[in-house]
Amino acid sequence: MALWIVLALMTGAAALVAIAPLARRRAAADAGAGDGDVAVYRDQLDELGRDHARGLIGDRESEAARAEVARRLLAASAAQEAGAAQDSAAAVRRRRIAAAIALVVLPAVSLGVYGALGRPDVPDRPLAARLQAPVDRNNVADMVARVEAALEKNPDDGRGWSVVGPIYMRLGRYDDAAEAFAQAIRLLGPSGDREANLGEALVAKADGVVTDDARAALERAAASAPPSIKAAVYLARAAAQDGDRAGALNRLKPLYVQAPADSPYLEGLRDEFQRLAAPPALPMPSPEEAQVARTAEERMALVRGMVDRLGERLAADGGDVGEWLKLVRSRTALGDEAKAREALASARAKFAADPQAQTRLEALALGLGLEGRGA
Incomplete structure (x- = not known):
């Protein structure tokens, strides 16, 4: 609702800004047009007076000329007053019509068109929610089709290949992704x-196996x-x-030890360590035991x-390394880090x-x- 109020105020302000100069220009034009003739006749009267004083014209000619100019001056003054009144009324009407159109008609028409063609019922879509939403494969497919059409016309567009490669990866088109990244390297240079x-x-194309070609690129x-x-x-996975x-x-270990504390890949490295340990x-609990333990505390x-x-x-009995890994991991999952470290020390001594x-x-x-960072 607040957005609609702000937009309405902005529309009104814009309309006022557009109307004000028009009104000022019209007023200036009205004032200037009426004063021209009157000023000319007044100058002629002054000029007749100076000519008579210098003896350039006689008394009779001076009086006759002054009478004619005075008659014209009175007529021009009367016409100016009548025209000004008429023009003023017309200008007021025009300004009122323009204001009504700008402030009422245009916003009303715009709102009607938006109501018919727009979607005011669609809720807001904040950026964070859009980033977390599942990929719309139809839109992605349209975008890929456009990029592919552009690359068909310009196959030496390295930037286009570098853009479409990650999209192919998201779509599971690993053959196309490998080709796109290879083209980007050829055109833009290796990095x-x-x-x-x-x-x-x-x-990914080899179902998770690090092939010789993949190893060379890596x-x-x-x-x-x-x-x-x-x-x-x-x-590391290949090894x-x-x-x-x-x-x-x-x-992996040097990367983990040397990484800054705010590195975004630290959690990924921890996952790789656990993958490598393969606990x-x-x-x-079994289904029967889970039925007995009904509350979270009991479970x-x-x-x-x-x-x-x-x-x-x-x-008591020893056990294999897999069982010790399970014990260390279980103690940590339960929050018993002290017991987890004790189990880790015992396992290291045993093996x-x-x-x-x-x-x-x-x-x-x-x-x-x-162990390691923050341990």
Whole structure:
């Protein structure tokens, strides 16, 4: 409602600004047109007086001329007064009509047209809500079609290829995305982001497998200045796929340690650490146990009891590294960081001679925030 009031006030102000100069110009024209003839006749009377004084004309000629000029002056004065009154009334009418049109008719017509063709019933769409809304694939498809048509006419438009590449990725058109990023690199030159985008598209095209072509693009991105975080993550995944967990950890750990505290990719690196550690799923109650524990407090107590029993069994019997990873993760999820660190220390002591286990335990500790930044 406040918006409508503001718009109405703005419309009225704009109309007044448009009308005021017209009214001033008309008043000035009316004043200037009537005074011209009267001034001329007055000058002629003065000139006759000066000529008579110098003896250039006689008394009789002077009186006759003065009488004629005076007659014309009186006629001009009377016409001026009548015309001014008539013009003043006409000007007032014109100004009133213009004001009515500007202040009433035009806004009314505009409002009527908007009511017929516009959509005043559509609610506001704040930017934050639009950014979080699902992608409208119809609109995206139209936009892609327009960009593709433009690229068909101008295939050397590197900016167009760089714009359409990420859209192809969102649509799952990974072949087209890889081609678009390759074209952007060819036309605009290599950069860390472009090479990383190409590598990511090639990985997606291969269903998550880091192929040789993808690895080459990612290596170039990782060697750029500044190095690409995305490339480092995918290269770490490639190392893990090859069974080199230590190499994957060495790729990610320096980025994590050296990153500024407000880096937007810190949370993503923690997720990668947990992916690298590959801990088993958290213990969950069975359907029968969940039915018994009806409240949230009862369910939490049930889960905590399961985790405690897991810890007691591992302390007594040992267990494999996966169970220890599950225990550390479960303790952290329950908020028992002190017990989580105790379990982590026990696991490291138990698997001191197993480099693979040590790597997984360190990756989980970094991913859970038990070590490294802020630990």
